[in-house]
Amino acid sequence: MSRFCVLLILVSVIFDSTFSITFYLPVNLRKCLREEIHKDVLVTGEYEVSDQPNAKTNLKITDSSGHTLYSKEDASKGKFAFTTEDYDMFEVCFESKSSLGTGRVPDQLVNLDMKHGVEAKNYEEIAKVEKLKPLEVELRRLEDLSESIVNDFAYMKKREEEMRDTNESTNTRVLYFSIFSMCCLIGLATWQVFYLRRFFKAKKLIE
16 A cells, blocks of 8 residues: 555656746747647646836747637736647747847846646645545545546557558558559560660661
């Protein structure tokens, strides 16, 4: 039992990580961060941009199709949340704008913390709403974590099957192309033999 608890704790520690980054944003430039996220996953984030009197920063989150999931002009500090509708590549972009021009305004410091899946859920709020005991909350969290792990393995299995099908399809096409190429070469060689034979006969070099 103790080994099982230790295993659950280790798994919890491994997967209970957040995406956190700090970087400098030069004026009149745009910096974007990308991350792949599964379908039906809750994503939350918190950001903070250092204040510059002569510059403002816009924040925009989009998917690969260009759909805007979150947008904030003159973003200085705040939070955002959205649920993914499909497995996709999501892009978080910060853009700094100033009328003074590059080099005349100091770079802005941007802090971004993102959580998704189990890490994004507020279990304290869930406990208050459903009146759960601390042990029940931890069990709920472990249940969600286990479900997330199972979904990840299912997705990896699906991708492996897709890659295998692609490889098999590619191998089949290569085989057919090789056979076609050999037939073309054999046909070309046969034509050359008959052509040269007629040519030499016309020149009376052979009988």
